[in-house]
Amino acid sequence: MRDRARTIHRPSRRTTRVLAFGVAATLASGLLAGCGSDDDEGGDGGDVELTIGVFGQFGFEEAGLYEEYMELNPHVTITQDSISENADYIQQLRTRLAQNSGLMDVQAIEVGNIAEMTGDLNGRWVDFTEYEDVDTGHFLPWKLDQATTEDGRIIGLGTDIGPTGICYRKDLFEEAGLPSDREEVSALFTDWNAYLEVGEQFAANTPGDADYVDSAGGVFNAVVSAYEERYYNSAGEISYQDSEGVQTAWDLSVQAAEAGLSDAQQQFSDEWKSALANGAFATIASCPAWMLGNIRAEGGEAGVGLWDVAQSPTPSNWGGSFVGVPEAGSNKEEAVKLAAWLTAPEQQAKLFAERGSFPSSAAAHELPEVTEATDDYLTDVPIGQIFTAAAADIPTQVIGPRDQVIQENITNGLVALEQQGLSSEEAWDSVVSQLDNALAE
Amino acid sequence: MTTDHASAAPPDSSGGAAPRHDSGKTGKKSAKKSGRDFSARELKQAERRSRWYRWDLKYSPYAFVSPFFIFFAAIGLFPLLYTGWAAMHQVSLTDPNQMEWVGFENFSRLWDDEFFWNALRNTFTIGIISTVPQLAMALGLAHILNYKMRGSMFFRVALLTPYATSIAAATLVFAMLYGRDYGMINWALGVVNIDPVNWEAGTWSSQFAVSSIVIWRWTGYNTLIYLAAMQAVPNDLYESASLDGASRWQQFRHITIPALRPTIIFTVVVSTIGATQLFGEPLLLAGSENGGAQSQYQTLGLYMYETGWFNLHLGRAAAIAWAMFVLLIIIGLIYWLLTRLVGKSNGEEA
Secondary structure, three states: OHHHHHHHHHHHHHHHHHHHHHHHHHHHHHHHHOOOOOOOOOOOOOOEEEEEEEEOOOOOOOOOHHHHHHHHOOOEEEEEEEEOOHHHHHHHHHHHHHHOOOOOOEEEEEHHHHHHHHOOOHHHEOOHHHOOOOOOOOEOHHHHHHOEOOOOOEOOEEEEEEEEEEEEEHHHHHHOOOOOOHHHHHHHOOOHHHHHHHHHHHHHHOOOOOEEEOOHHHHHHHHHOOOOOOOEOOOOOEOOOOOHHHHHHHHHHHHHHHOOOEOOOOOOOHHHHHHHHOOOEEEEEEEEOOHHHHHHHHHOHHHOOOEEEEOOOOOOEEEEEEEEOEOOOOOHHHHHHHHHHHOOHHHHHHHHHHHOOEEOEOHHHHOHHHHOOOEOOOOOEOHHHHHHHHHHOOOOOOOOOOHHHHHHHHHHHHHHHHHHOOOHHHHHHHHHHHHHHHHOO | OOOOOOOOOOOOOOOOHHHHHHHHHHHHHHHHHOOOOOOHHHHHHHHHHHHHHHHHHHHHHHHHHHHHHHHHHHHHHHHHHHHHHHOOEEEEOOEEEEEEEOOOHHHHHHHOOHHHHHHHHHHHHHHHHHHHHHHHHHHHHHHHHOOOOOOHHHHHHHHHHHHHOOHHHHHHHHHHHOOOOOOHHHHHHHHOOOOOOOOOOOHHHHHHHHHHHHHHHHHHHHHHHHHHHHHOOOHHHHHHHHHOOOOHHHHHHHHHHHHHHHHHHHHHHHHHHHHHOOOHHHHHHOOOOOOOOOOOOOOHHHHHHHHHHHOOEHHHHHHHHHHHHHHHHHHHHHHHHHHHHHHHHOOOOO
C-alpha cells in the first residue's frame, strides 16, 4: 500500500517540480529576452518587411499610402506601429534611440522634438544626403533646415507643416456688426494690435456672451511664432527672457486678457472643446491647417459653414512632422526609399486631399490637389490657396530642443494670469521660476 | 504594522515537508526489510535516489517560492536600488546611458526646491482632506450596513463598484463634473444662485476636487473592511450593553470602535501609503503634469513625473522617488510607534 502510494505520488511530484522550474525558467527568460535586440535580416532583392512608427492619426495608413507603395513594390510589406499621443511616442523613441534597439525602420518625428534629434542624437539617424536617389530639393527651405544638423547632415524628411491663418466665426462677427467676408476681415487684421482693436469692437457690440478669442495663450502663440528668435537665439542659447518676440507676444496676450477679450480656456482641454462646440469664442488666433480638423470634430453638424479662415498679419508655422530612418535598422536602403516616397510631392498632396495635412513640399503646393482644395465643412473656403499663401511667408525660426517646455510654461503663466488673477509681473515671475527649475540640469 | 497576535498566523518553521520526510525514511527501511539482496549497483542507485529525495525535500520548497523572490528582485528590489544609484547621478532622459556622478547633490537641492515643498504640502493636504472624511464615512456606513436590513447584499456590492472602476475613467467623469463653464456642479450651483467656481484654478477647490475622486473611489472598499471586522465582534457584547441601557451611539463608541482598532490602524496605514503615492487623479484632472498652472494640486508623484519625463532630469526624478520612499518609511515607523503606545496604554501586550 505504502509503496504503491509512493509510486503513484513520485511522478506527479516530479512533474510538478519540473513544471514549476519550467514556468520559472520561461518567465525569467521572457524577462531577459525583453532586453535583447531583435535583428531580423533583410535580404537583398528578396522580400522585405518594413516597420514604421508613428503617433496619433498620422494619416499615411488612413490615406492608403502603404497599400499603394506595396502595390508598386510587391517585395515590400509595411507594418505600422501607432501610438496615440506624441508625448508617449517620443518617450519610447528616446529610450529606444538611447539603447539603439527596438527601433522601427522608419520613425516619425514631431517638429517639437526635431531639434533634440539634430542635436545630441543625430548620429543615430541616417543622413539622407548620402543617398543619391533622395531628392530633398522640393521641400520648403526652412523645413529642410529644421532637420539639418550643424555639419549638414539631413536626418529627417518633412511630411506636413502647419501654416497659420486666423479662424473666425462668420455668424458671431455679423451679429457684432463686423464684416464677415474673408477679404474684408483679412483687411481688418493689419497687425496684432489691429486684431485686438477689432476684438474690442466685438466685445462692445456682440449681443451674446461670446468672447473674442479662446485664450491668451493662443494669442501668445500666434504672435511669438512670427519671430525668427523665440526661446533660443541664433547661437543656440536659451534666451526667452530677453527675446523681443516673447516680450511683444506676452504684452499683447496680457492686454487681451485684461481687456476681457479672452474666454480664458486652455487649448485642447475638454472645456475648450465644449466652448468651441458652443460658440463661446469667435476667433482662434493661431489657426493652422490641421486646426480645421479640431473645428470639424468639435463643431459637429451644427457647426457646418460657420467658420472661415482669414489671413494672419504674420503667418507662421505651428506643428508638422518629419520621418527619419534610424541607423540601427537592418533595411536602411529600403527604409530610405520608403521615407522618400512617402514625402514626395504627389503623396504629400494626396495626404492633404485625404487628411488635411498641409504639404511641406513646395512642389506639392503647385499640384491641383492643393491649389483647388476647398473645405466642405467650412463650405467652399479655398484652404489650399489660403494656406499656400501663408506658407510662403513663414519665417525661418530658430528652434531649440526645449522649445516645448518653455512654451508650455509661458502658456501656464498666462493661464495663471487669466484664471487665478495674477498680475502680469507675478505671472511672469512664476514663469521664470518654473523654467529655472525645469531647465536646470 | 499591527501587532495583533490573533490575526497573525505564525509560520510553521519546518513546514509541511516534515511528514513527507518521515514517509521517505520509512519507505527506505521497509524496502531493506524485504530481505532481497542488493547488488552494488542497485545500492548505489538507491543511494543516489535517496540523495535525490533528500535534496528534493530540502530544496524544492525554495524552488516553489523562488518565482516570487525572483520577480521581486527583478521588478521590486533592483529598480529600487538602481533608482538610488541613478539619484546620485546627473542623467538626462534623452540619453539615459550617459551618467555623471554628482553624489548627494540631487538630494540636497531638494531642500531649496520650492516646487518640491509645494508638492509635499499638496500631497499632505490632499491626503488629509481625502483620507479623514473617507474613513469616517466608511466607518459610519459599515455601522449602518451591520444592522439587519433588506437588500444588504445589494448595498454592499453597490459600495464596492466605485473601487472596480478605473482611475482614468472616474477622473475623466469627475473632471467633466467640475468643469468651469460646462460642468454639472457649477450648473447645479447656478440653479440655487451661487456663482460658478473655477474648480481647477483655485488651490483649495482643486485639491477638494482631487480628494473627492479619491473619497468616491475608496470609501466603499474601506467600508467593506470595517464591515467584515464588525461582524467578528461578538454579539453578546451588544446584548449585554443594551441590557445595561446603552444607546446605539454608546454601543458604537464603546464596543465597535475599540474592537475595530487594529482594522482602523490598518486602513489608516494603507490610505496613507495611497495618499503619498497619489498620481492618476491629479494628472488626469486637467490632463497635464503640472498639476495646475501654479502647481496648485501637484503631488509628489506628479512632480517626479514632470521632472523625469517632461523636464528630462532622470537623476533628479530618482532623488524625488527616493525621498518619497524614505518619507513612507518614516510614516510607517511613526505608525508602528503609535500602535505600540496605544497598545501599552490599554494594558495590552505590545
